[in-house]
Amino acid sequence: SDSRKFTGMVEDCSCDYETVDSLNKEMLHPILQELVTTPFFRYFKVKLWCDCPFWPDDGMCQLRDCTVCECPESEFPAPFKKPSGGLPTDDMICQEGKPQAAVDRTLDTRAFRGWIEIDNPWTYDDETDNAEMTYVNLQLNPERYTGYTGSSARRIWDAVYKENCPKYPSEELCQEKRVLYKLISGLHSSISVHIASDYLIDESNNLWGQNLELLYDRVLRHPDRVRNLYFTFLFVLRAVTKAADYLEQADYDTGNPEEDLKTQSLVRQLLYNQKLQSACPLPFDEARLWQGENGPELKQQIQKQFKNISAIMDCVGCEKCRLWGKLQVLGLATSLKILFSVDGKNRIYQPLQLQRNEVISLLNLLNRLSESVKFVHEEGPSAEKLFEGR
Numbered sequence: 352s353d354s355r356k357f358t359g360m361v362e363d364c365s366c367d368y369e370t371v372d373s374l375n376k377e378m379l380h381p382i383l384q385e386l387v388t389t390p391f392f393r394y395f396k397v398k399l400w401c402d403c404p405f406w407p408d409d410g411m412c413q414l415r416d417c418t419v420c421e422c423p424e425s426e427f428p429a430p431f432k433k434p435s436g437g438l439p440t441d442d443m444i445c446q447e448g449k450p451q452a453a454v455d456r457t458l459d460t461r462a463f464r465g466w467i468e469i470d471n472p473w474t475y476d477d478e479t480d481n482a483e484m485t486y487v488n489l490q491l492n493p494e495r496y497t498g499y500t501g502s503s504a505r506r507i508w509d510a511v512y513k514e515n516c517p518k519y520p521s522e523e524l525c526q527e528k529r530v531l532y533k534l535i536s537g538l539h540s541s542i543s544v545h546i547a548s549d550y551l552i553d554e555s556n557n558l559w560g561q562n563l564e565l566l567y568d569r570v571l572r573h574p575d576r577v578r579n580l581y582f583t584f585l586f587v588l589r590a591v592t593k594a595a596d597y598l599e600q601a602d603y604d605t606g607n608p609e610e611d612l613k614t615q616s617l618v619r620q621l622l623y624n625q626k627l628q629s630a631c632p633l634p635f636d637e638a639r640l641w642q643g644e645n646g647p648e649l650k651q652q653i654q655k656q657f658k659n660i661s662a663i664m665d666c667v668g669c670e671k672c673r674l675w676g677k678l679q680v681l682g683l684a685t686s687l688k689i690l691f692s693v694d695g696k697n698r699i700y701q702p703l704q705l706q707r708n709e710v711i712s713l714l715n716l717l718n719r720l721s722e723s724v725k726f727v728h729e730e731g732p733s734a735e736k737l738f739e740g741r
């Protein structure tokens with residue numbers, strides 16, 4: 352419509368804002384919303400234990416929000432540590448701290464098998480199964496307002512931006528570094544949008560709702576943050592479509608044939624979608640990167656920076672935020688792995704191999720970004736009207 356604030360091509364991408372909004376509304380968002388509820392995609396394996404490699408002086412276990420740390424180890428029964436175990440019981444769920452910040456660790460008996468454990472070169476995370484890993488039902492732990500603010504939250508974002516991807520004075524910084532910055536900024540926008548779309552309006556009555564003022568202040572008022580959100584969405588979408596063959600053949604078995612067929616069918620609908628292929632065939636062109644003569648060194652450097660960002664996620668002092676922070680950073684790392692396992696001339700460095708958890712994080716991240724794009728598109732204009740020039 353004429354009132355669109357963002358028009359033209361999404362920066363560094365080959366899709367325009369209008370196309371992204373309509374594709375998202377008509378097909379990406381509905382498919383993804385259903386996909387993330389399937390048994391395969393709703394369980395994420397994560398180590399929520401605090402082992403922040405930075406700032407040991409200010410242990411986050413002292414924070415009220417760090418619920419895991421406040422619970423004695425004896426509270427975690429064996430099935431909790433071994434996902435192939437039995438059903439959970441009520442006493443597994445640690446409910447200390449602020450409820451809205453606590454993670455519900457409900458498990459089920461379905462354990463995934465048949466996926467290879469292979470390191471992601473873009474994270475420091477050790478993905479091998481161990482006693483500290485738990486499965487989290489993402490459906491029970493929506494990303495939303497948790498009350499995590501103040502110096503701890505600020506320090507995380509500061510570390511991410513200042514140490515790893517300083518805001519670019521655009522001419523100076525090379526394209527590749529700009530991409531890293533935009534990915535992080537786009538993710539940050541998406542987190543803020545989720546806080547705004549699911550906010551605790553009235554604590555005493557436990558009333559949740561939208562906070563359009565927050566949406567305006569943290570995101571809309573800064574057009575580059577909106578642009579970076581769209582960029583990140585297209586970047587991850589490109590990774591998903593690039594890995595189409597792999598994702599199509601992947602094993603979605605969770606021991607529930609009916610549900611698993613549905614998962615597979617939804618994955619296909621997403622990957623081989625005519626509308627997407629004709630309207631936005633190449634959301635982002637990764638072949639343009641690392642072309643300079645110092646390409647390999649640059650890639651190593653950026654890989655190291657991104658690894659640091661993933662390590663910083665262990666320092667997020669609110670468990671639920673840490674869960675989504677780790678999931679989404681792994682989703683970005685998986686996108687980077689997919690897009691850059693092939694060089695500019697289409698020579699394959701190594702055949703793509705993904706872990707189950709990487710695939711889960713990738714599609715859940717895409718869903719989160721899709722939700723954010725939809726919310727900004729639908730609620731943005733009224734939020735602007737209400738709060739612009741206030």
Ligand code: FAD
Pocket residue numbers: 494495496497498499500501504505507508535536537539540541542543546569576579664667671672673675676
């Ligand atoms: P912040 O969002 O903390 O921003 C800090 C500074 O970063 C801003 O002042 C600005 O200079 C810059 N900035 C902000 N947005 C962008 C952007 N898009 N691009 C570039 N620069 C930007 N809180 C919840 O309630 N629920 C959650 O699920 C949640 N998850 C989190 C996950 C992680 C990994 C982290 C680090 C924090 C999370 N938080 C969550 C906290 C939340 O992100 C904010 O830090 C908190 O609400 C305080 O917000 P703020 O207004 O101080 O600004």
